[in-house]
Amino acid sequence: MPKVVFNNPFFFNNVRKNIDKVLKTKIKETTGGKVFYKKSCTFLEKKLKAKKVVITNSCTAALEVAALLINVKSGDEIIMPSYTFVSTANAFVLRGGKPVFVDIRNDNLNINENLIEKSITKKTKAIIAVHYAGVPCEMDKIIKIGKKYNLFIIEDAAQAIFSKYKDKFCGTLGDIGCLSFHETKNITSCEGGAIILNKKKFFKKASIICNKGTDREYFNKSLRKYYSWRGLGSSYIPSEITCAILYSQLLNYKKIFNERKKIWYKYYLALKKINSKLIENKKLYSKDVSINYHMYFIICKDFRVRTKILNVLNKIGIISTFHYIPLHMSKIGSMYFKKKLNVTEELSKKIIRLPLWIGMNQNKVIEKLKKILNN
Structure with a gap:
């Protein structure tokens, strides 16, 4: 496949x-x-x-x-x-x-x-x-x-x-x-x-x-x-x-916007039904803002859970990833800044970004993710 x-x-x-x-x-x-x-x-x-x-x-x-x-x-x-x-x-x-x-x-x-x-x-x-x-x-x-x-x-x-x-x-x-x-x-x-x-x-x-x-x-x-x-x-x-x-x-920005919105909401509704304790699945924005559906991410229970989910997804050909290593924890960043940033450090270890692009096989991603989370 x-x-x-x-x-x-x-x-x-x-x-x-x-x-x-x-x-x-x-x-x-x-x-x-x-x-x-x-x-x-x-x-x-x-x-x-x-x-x-x-x-x-x-x-x-x-x-x-x-x-x-x-x-x-x-x-x-x-x-x-x-x-x-x-x-x-x-x-x-x-x-x-x-x-x-x-x-x-x-x-x-x-x-x-x-x-x-x-x-x-x-x-x-x-x-x-x-x-x-x-x-x-x-x-x-x-x-x-x-x-x-x-x-x-x-x-x-x-x-x-x-x-x-x-x-x-x-x-x-x-x-x-x-x-x-x-x-x-x-x-x-x-x-x-x-x-x-x-x-x-x-x-x-x-x-x-x-x-x-x-x-x-x-x-x-x-x-x-x-x-x-x-x-x-x-x-x-x-x-x-x-x-x-x-x-x-x-x-063609309106077409791009509408297609990404469909994909974004399909993820959101599907993962909401799973209601797994292993991940958080929130809208993450208030009534004061409207978003462009650039990215869909989930927050895992902890680093261990994230590692296991990412390993399984990538092994079966669904290329997902985490995101930034916080700058203050990098070699150069730590030269400028010595303090801890608790929320940044915690969430950076838990985030998974799912594939989101026009024309993708989203059903496959959702089905496999459901199976992983249920198991």
């Missing part, structure tokens, strides 16, 4: 058509004046009701741009959850920043907003809100803290495109938002990302940063006779082929 892989990106027919258009053009510009790059930016600005969106090579690149935009310097402290991908920390460490890790909530694995304030010092520069599994953080409280202490609020919305917090899209609530279009994400361009600029003061600086530190964008718009080196930056703008793939996916 064929394997049920953990992830399998779904592409629509117009992807090939868009790529062919790019390949047939005589001038294959890579940093400006591009059809699909501009269309993708405009689409996201309109859909998200965002002031400005810049498509980047990756969410990692978007986070690095964010660190440059807020001018992170040596010794600046950046508050963030430890339960996140390494790019959340790396982007700021590269600029000399120090990650200050805060424990997560027991229900949705997002940063515990009630623990943030006691981690703030005179060196604190920003708070990073990571919307884990596409479930929005408690942004009202986080934004209130940011205003009280004059801190930047950056949303790592890598997993949360089109998720909403109180009718506003993730990535548009703080000062800056970062999205991912990696192959594992709902909307994918194979590799890619975007930075959402919610303050006009960031627009010009972001353009310089993303264009290798030059004012080339203004040169391309005939607003300059030449372009030159104006500040720090790098090659953060993706190719037009990447944007051609992205735009075709964006046009």
